[in-house]
Amino acid sequence: MQRPQNPPRGTIDLLSPESLSCRYIENLAQRIFESAGFQEVKTPIFEATEIFVRAAGEASDIVNKEMYTFEDRSGRSLTLRPEGTAGVVRAYLTNGLDRKTKPVKLWYSGEMFRYERSQVGRYRQFRQIGVEIFASGGVLIEFEAITLALKLFQELKIKDLVLEINSVGDFESRKIYQEVLRSFLKEHENKICPDCQKRSESNPIRALDCKIPEDQELYKQAPKIKDYLNNESLEHHKQLIKLLEDFNINYIWNESLVRGLDYYNNTVFEIKTNNKTLANQNTICAGGRYDSLVKDFGGDNTPAFGWALGLERVMQIAEINLKQNIDFFLINELGQENIIEIISLANKLRNLKFKICFDYDNKSPNKQFELAKKLNAEKIIIFKEGKLILKDLLNEKQFVFENSEELIKNII
RNA sequence: GCAGGUGUCGCCAAGUGGUUAAGGCCCUGGGUUGUGGCUCCAGUACCGCGGGUUCGAUUCCCGUCAUCUGCCCCA
Incomplete structure (x- = not known):
């Protein structure tokens, strides 16, 4: 297909x-x-x-x-x-x-x-x-x-x-008014546009809204609805x-x-x-x-x-300017055997209402950084050599933590 | 339902009646870097569809479909 x-x-x-x-x-x-x-x-x-x-x-x-x-x-x-x-x-x-x-x-x-x-x-x-x-x-x-x-x-x-x-x-007075207006339109049938000629039958009041200037000029003399209320x-x-x-x-x-x-x-x-x-x-x-x-x-x-x-x-x-972003992108520099730790931290942070993403496809660290950027991550957490590095992508500041508990404690 | 405009890669966009249809962006893979955002290489189009004219059409003509704009009408 x-x-x-x-x-x-x-x-x-x-x-x-x-x-x-x-x-x-x-x-x-x-x-x-x-x-x-x-x-x-x-x-x-x-x-x-x-x-x-x-x-x-x-x-x-x-x-x-x-x-x-x-x-x-x-x-x-x-x-x-x-x-x-x-x-x-x-x-x-x-x-x-x-x-x-x-x-x-x-x-x-x-x-x-x-x-x-x-x-x-x-x-x-x-x-x-x-x-x-x-x-x-x-x-x-x-x-x-x-x-x-x-x-x-x-x-x-x-x-x-x-x-x-x-x-x-x-409904009663509208009906009366419609008839009066219809008569008015019939009377001037040769001066009004084809659309209004149709409207005089189907919906005479609608004619008053006509966009044609000549028609508008004429309708200034048309009967007014307020006189029939x-x-x-x-x-x-x-x-x-x-x-x-x-x-x-x-x-x-x-x-x-x-x-x-x-x-x-x-x-x-x-x-x-x-x-x-x-x-x-x-x-x-x-x-x-x-x-x-x-x-x-x-x-x-x-x-x-x-x-x-x-x-x-x-x-x-x-003009609502909303942009989807995430709070943390988890970068894995340790290989797939480390993935349990990544998922665990992601779950804990998500339970704390943070928006978390990480790589699913064993991409190179370089690609993971690019991914973090493209997803509008505000911060990244890098798993490297047994430690966790928290980096703020907005101001480039970073902190090192020994384990995820310590990191979580410092985030909340 | 009626009237007009448009139709080349996911997006933007050159181009010509005749060998492999530019380029940019995005995307994917890879190199370099190696806590990225730079850079380099590679990859991706039967030119909406059908018919006609022609030795030959993506380029001309017709039809069709899609889309946009206006009318009717409506949020």
Whole structure:
């Protein structure tokens, strides 16, 4: 077989140091979520196809062209999860979390799968870290969830972030608004771009996000969603904005902000980066409120809020500089008959939490020194003429010990 | 699904329609040193794949695949 040139399209291998960055971000996220009392949930990577169809909506792009769907051996239709929320909602109900202390605050981290054209910051298998909160309908939980995300990015030293928020209202008013907007787009059908002509049917609100300047100019006169929000939605939105302002959190009220999934109501938000390396894939975190999804899944009427971030995207702009190293490299100048002593010392030091490597292949001392250097060893221990020499490779200082006990005593 | 760019060793990268396809890095083995990081020697490519043009193609053409970028859409 020929050497394989690439992993499957849209997938990447994560090697050190990127794999270290990945874990670093996950650990940081865990710490931040747990600081706010969130609990981790690990749901299956695949679910019954129906779960995602019901959550994302029959008409959504995710369902129509992006799912990895397959039949198992008994003919069940299963799908690799394209997003995290549906599975978590399912788990919330199947595990009876609706009978636990509320609100239920969950977080997760894991792979998602979408069959789409890969680009910068866009993969067919990608990782998301997210939170889902059930049974709290107010703005406080939204504020907390959003600030947790901001806190995470802040700790990752990611600058130039923009928080965009909007309210898409409740389902009734959104429906009315969509119709009004659709009429507006129909009216100007000959002036707008072909994409927007399509969008006027499929998702009129999305048209407002069009990148074409002429279209943008026209849409300044388009009906505004905030004029169609009912008092409750408007009040909700104002409360959230007030909280953000009270804490000096910068935000943009982006009235054309909509999410790709049908289930959102009232608050939706995105966190975008100005970092050019991600080009148009500059949304690194997005989410919103989805008060009807639990009920749609057969549960009680339960308000919910959540978001997800794209781990690969975050990694690309986070500039985490981690390097794998070892504490001691054991150099054997005495030959293979001495190997028991080497292994014993390695085990003792590893039990003391030191990172230890040594040569397995009877290499010459010279090669062992090179190996120590390549593995970023901070110190070496040389077994020579019945003694142990400890050398610090950073400052060249060295000490001689009679045996390993004496050496260990001086290390700790 | 649509549009454009690219495809020479693990990585980077010269090059030509015609004898053995540069070089650098990395890797492996060895010499020197001998508590290394210098240096020296050696080794590793059927030029993405298939077809065509041609006396002859890695170099020209077509197709295909892969990859990158943009659109749609999205984290």
